[in-house]
Amino acid sequence: MTEERAYLDGRAVAIEAGETILSAARRLGIEIPTLCFDARLAPHGTCRVCLVEVAGAERPHAACHTPLLAGMRVHTQSARVVELRDRVRALQLGATRPGPVDDSHPYLRIDPGACIACGACVAACDQIPGRSVYAIAGRGSHSHLVHGPGDQLAASRCVGCGACVDACPTGAITDRDRACAAPVERTTRSVCGYCGVGCEVEVRATADRVLSISGILGAPVSRGNLCIKGRYAHAYQSSAERLTEPLLRRGADFEPVGWDEAISWLGERLATIHRESGPGALAALASSRSTNEACYLLQKLFRVQLGTNNIDCCARVCHSSTAAALRITTGTAAASACFDDIERAGLIVVAGANPTEAHPVVGARILQAARRGAVLVVIDPRRTELAELADVQLQLRAGTNVALLTGIARALLDSGRVDQEYLRDRTEGLEDLRVMLQDVSVADVAAICGVDPAELERVATLLGAGAPGLFVSGLGLSELSQGVDSVIALANLAMLTGSIGRVGAGMLPLRGQNNVQGSADMGAMPDMITGYQPVTDPAVRDRAAAVWGSAPPATPGMTVTEMTAAASRGELRALWAQGEDLAQSDPYQERVLAGLRRLDLLVVQDSFMSETARFAHLVLPAAGALEQDGTFTNGERRVQRVRAAVSAPGQARPDWEAVRDVALAMGADWGYETAADVMDEVARVAPQLYGGVCFDRLDVGGLQWPCPTLDHPGSPRMHEGGFARGRGRLVPVAYIPSPEADLAEHPYRLMTGRVLDHYNVGTMTRRTPNQTLAPVDWLEMSAADAAREGIGDRETVTVQSRWGSIEAPVRISERVAEGSLFLTFHQPETHTNRLVGPGVDPTSKCPEYKLVGVRIIRRPAV
Numbered sequence: 019m020t021e022e023r024a025y026l027d028g029r030a031v032a033i034e035a036g037e038t039i040l041s042a043a044r045r046l047g048i049e050i051p052t053l054c055f056d057a058r059l060a061p062h063g064t065c066r067v068c069l070v071e072v073a074g075a076e077r078p079h080a081a082c083h084t085p086l087l088a089g090m091r092v093h094t095q096s097a098r099v100v101e102l103r104d105r106v107r108a109l110q111l112g113a114t115r116p117g118p119v120d121d122s123h124p125y126l127r128i129d130p131g132a133c134i135a136c137g138a139c140v141a142a143c144d145q146i147p148g149r150s151v152y153a154i155a156g157r158g159s160h161s162h163l164v165h166g167p168g169d170q171l172a173a174s175r176c177v178g179c180g181a182c183v184d185a186c187p188t189g190a191i192t193d194r195d196r197a198c199a200a201p202v203e204r205t206t207r208s209v210c211g212y213c214g215v216g217c218e219v220e221v222r223a224t225a226d227r228v229l230s231i232s233g234i235l236g237a238p239v240s241r242g243n244l245c246i247k248g249r250y251a252h253a254y255q256s257s258a259e260r261l262t263e264p265l266l267r268r269g270a271d272f273e274p275v276g277w278d279e280a281i282s283w284l285g286e287r288l289a290t291i292h293r294e295s296g297p298g299a300l301a302a303l304a305s306s307r308s309t310n311e312a313c314y315l316l317q318k319l320f321r322v323q324l325g326t327n328n329i330d331c332c333a334r335v336c337h338s339s340t341a342a343a344l345r346i347t348t349g350t351a352a353a354s355a356c357f358d359d360i361e362r363a364g365l366i367v368v369a370g371a372n373p374t375e376a377h378p379v380v381g382a383r384i385l386q387a388a389r390r391g392a393v394l395v396v397i398d399p400r401r402t403e404l405a406e407l408a409d410v411q412l413q414l415r416a417g418t419n420v421a422l423l424t425g426i427a428r429a430l431l432d433s434g435r436v437d438q439e440y441l442r443d444r445t446e447g448l449e450d451l452r453v454m455l456q457d458v459s460v461a462d463v464a465a466i467c468g469v470d471p472a473e474l475e476r477v478a479t480l481l482g483a484g485a486p487g488l489f490v491s492g493l494g495l496s497e498l499s500q501g502v503d504s505v506i507a508l509a510n511l512a513m514l515t516g517s518i519g520r521v522g523a524g525m526l527p528l529r530g531q532n533n534v535q536g537s538a539d540m541g542a543m544p545d546m547i548t549g550y551q552p553v554t555d556p557a558v559r560d561r562a563a564a565v566w567g568s569a570p571p572a573t574p575g576m577t578v579t580e581m582t583a584a585a586s587r588g589e590l591r592a593l594w595a596q597g598e599d600l601a602q603s604d605p606y607q608e609r610v611l612a613g614l615r616r617l618d619l620l621v622v623q624d625s626f627m628s629e630t631a632r633f634a635h636l637v638l639p640a641a642g643a644l645e646q647d648g649t650f651t652n653g654e655r656r657v658q659r660v661r662a663a664v665s666a667p668g669q670a671r672p673d674w675e676a677v678r679d680v681a682l683a684m685g686a687d688w689g690y691e692t693a694a695d696v697m698d699e700v701a702r703v704a705p706q707l708y709g710g711v712c713f714d715r716l717d718v719g720g721l722q723w724p725c726p727t728l729d730h731p732g733s734p735r736m737h738e739g740g741f742a743r744g745r746g747r748l749v750p751v752a753y754i755p756s757p758e759a760d761l762a763e764h765p766y767r768l769m770t771g772r773v774l775d776h777y778n779v780g781t782m783t784r785r786t787p788n789q790t791l792a793p794v795d796w797l798e799m800s801a802a803d804a805a806r807e808g809i810g811d812r813e814t815v816t817v818q819s820r821w822g823s824i825e826a827p828v829r830i831s832e833r834v835a836e837g838s839l840f841l842t843f844h845q846p847e848t849h850t851n852r853l854v855g856p857g858v859d860p861t862s863k864c865p866e867y868k869l870v871g872v873r874i875i876r877r878p879a880v
């Protein structure tokens with residue numbers, strides 16, 4: 019095939035696929051000025067500053083959106099175009115319309131006097147977050163930017179992603195945090211410390227203070243974009259409330275002590291309790307906010323030095339059900355797909371997840387994929403933003419996932435539109451599933467779930483026609499007494515449609531915390547050491563002993579809920595909580611608080627005096643995500659480098675260093691000097707997943723496990739050549755109503771969850787201007803329920819479950835159906851988790867946060 023060529027300023031250029039005149043010029047190093055062009059967006063050619071001449075054409079062309087064609091001869095610097103560009107620029111800069119500055123938003127500022135109405139922000143807001151906040155009103159010289167009611171950005175649909183700031187070529191839209199007077203002393207590439215999406219960030223800072231954060235163009239996950247938390251919510255880092263020195267309890271008070279005293283005191287206390295009560299009296303919780311290296315060393319300290327498998331992490335209270343279900347069905351406790359599959363998918367099913375709020379960068383990618391034509395099915399008790407865009411939403415009753423998903427499986431099998439070849443060649447268990455589904459009727463299921471049977475049938479039709487599909491799931495599936503079965507039922511659908519291990523398809527659970535995948539990978543689990551290797555397997559223990567010097571104990575330890583229960587009975591005496599704020603985030607708070615009070619030793623590593631730290635005997639000040647070196651592993655198994663962008667305040671230190679020093683104080687011969695040394699050992703303990711991972715290979719974009727050897731490129735997708743367990747397993751699961759669904763005394767089904775502006779228990783986001791955007795928790799209630807209860811919008815009510823009660827203001831909302839309520843959990847004053855009971859999934863031990871039976875009590879009129 020002959021190469022197709024064009025000529026730019028007389029230089030021959032081979033045409034690449036999708037090339038424009040501008041992209042070819044940039045490739046050749048030819049400079050063409052631009053204003054409204056943004057590499058993240060479809061070029062719109064509005065500003066006309068990139069005009070070029072094309073031989074044979076009468077009019078000049080905008081280089082940014084004119085395709086480069088074979089034989090084309092382009093002149094980029096002719097006197098005519100240079101003069102034209104100058105005139106265009108002069109016209110545009112003269113066409114601005116001074117007006118009042120809009121600084122209603124805590125993070126963005128809009129100055130109409132600098133706006134040339136080029137439309138770059140319109141395109142950015144449409145094509146990145148998909149919010150369509152801006153429009154150009156008027157025509158010609160009267161055209162001008164409008165945004166939000168009364169031109170108040172704070173009152174618009176803006177989600178504070180900052181994409182418009184990056185797109186604006188004139189500085190009309192700016193970041194308010196860039197106005198800080200301090201000069202930038204260093205710029206560091208790292209990873210966002212909020213959610214499990216794992217967006218790469220560029221941090222500008224002084225030696226000890228973060229000034230501003232941007233996305234990185236070309237970063238594999240975020241592609242230059244961030245959400246409001248990753249981009250703007252960094253003020254917590256320099257908060258005056260940061261912990262800056264170790265604090266040792268003396269009676270009712272804490273006394274600041276040096277690290278040496280803190281470490282030797284802690285080493286002695288652990289040794290004493292170990293000697294007096296044995297290893298079973300000690301336990302630890304690794305932090306999914308902290309690095310892989312910190313999690314790895316904490317589990318090693320407890321397994322090797324203290325001889326107990328009593329180690330767990332917050333994955334237990336979020337996606338442990340997902341992990342267990344995927345291990346059963348596929349052989350690997352992680353996503354089979356990757357985020358890039360979103361753009362390749364023709365069919366996306368989002369079940370029990372609200373990604374535009376909880377995982378905004380991925381949520382925006384799903385939203386844009388649906389806009390471009392991917393079929394979108396949403397299964398959720400709430401009418402989320404994605405549900406509004408979906409081809410079908412099944413707005414089921416909370417906790418009825420298993421019934422609904424088996425009903426869809428029945429309809430799919432009845433339709434015959436399953437992937438017979440895939441099922442025959444790659445899976446097992448189809449007959450068992452088929453037998454079980456004989457007792458399932460679509461009509462019964464629809465009645466249990468409160469959905470229209472025709473809509474359920476329609477979803478089955480869409481799945482059959484659109485397969486393979488990408489199955490995105492969240493905590494709405496996992497955090498239930500049938501969490502494991504819910505995810506198994508979703509995996510059954512994925513296998514019936516031949517989706518797992520295919521491009522643009524598979525299972526994609528969205529992980530909550532920045533390093534929750536990594537904390538489980540590292541072995542912060544009571545039954546598995548690093549790399550998901552069971553402690554009960556003698557060969558695993560032998561291999562671990564070869565690296566660690568001694569083997570971990572063979573008996574699995576306690577999960578987090580078992581730890582607090584054992585503490586409340588006086589059976590657990592010592593708990594090391596790395597980052598975990600149990601006193602806010604865990605269920606059945608009555609038992610948690612009783613357990614924390616009864617402990618003889620509670621050690622808390624945290625950046626702030628958390629609710630849990632108030633019970634501690636020793637508090638160790640922790641460096642934050644932007645203050646340390648190490649790695650995080652995101653929800654698509656991508657191990658990425660975290661780098662210290664600023665120094666930690668006072669004596670705060672990375673968690674892994676404190677763990678190492680305690681181990682050394684207890685006689686261990688640990689020689690780690692850097693976080694990289696720790697990762698080198700992880701690679702030896704878990705070679706099948708992390709064998710090829712080392713800091714030198716993680717410079718840009720990281721590596722996705724499995725990455726078994728140093729020359730392995732990593733694995734964006736799993737199970738492509740066959741399932742990790744051999745054959746994918748279809749498992750019959752049957753719906754069992756939760757005790758929380760008994761509505762006799764507690765007639766509402768309550769779900770708890772997050773909003774965009776906050777992160778989990780708000781330790782970080784409450785200490786940023788995000789708090790002004792969402793200053794309180796609230797209870798969403800349907801208009802019909804509010805009218806029946808006689809409750810007005812914004813009225814504060816008491817929410818009472820079988821386990822406790824709290825107060826919250828009501829927001830009358832179309833997002834919840836009649837009989838359903840949704841309550842956020844970010845503010846310690848609300849203490850939402852007092853409502854959540856001891857119910858857990860029997861396999862994963864994941865608590866039931868997503869279904870709590872409650873009643874509503876109005877306050878007596880004063």
Ligand code: SF4
Nearest residue numbers: 143176177179180182
């Ligand atoms: S910050 Fe994001 S959502 Fe808000 S106006 Fe700009 S692009 Fe749109």
Ligand code: SF4
Nearest residue numbers: 210212213217245248
């Ligand atoms: S989507 Fe998640 S990782 Fe990305 S910027 Fe937002 S919080 Fe950070």
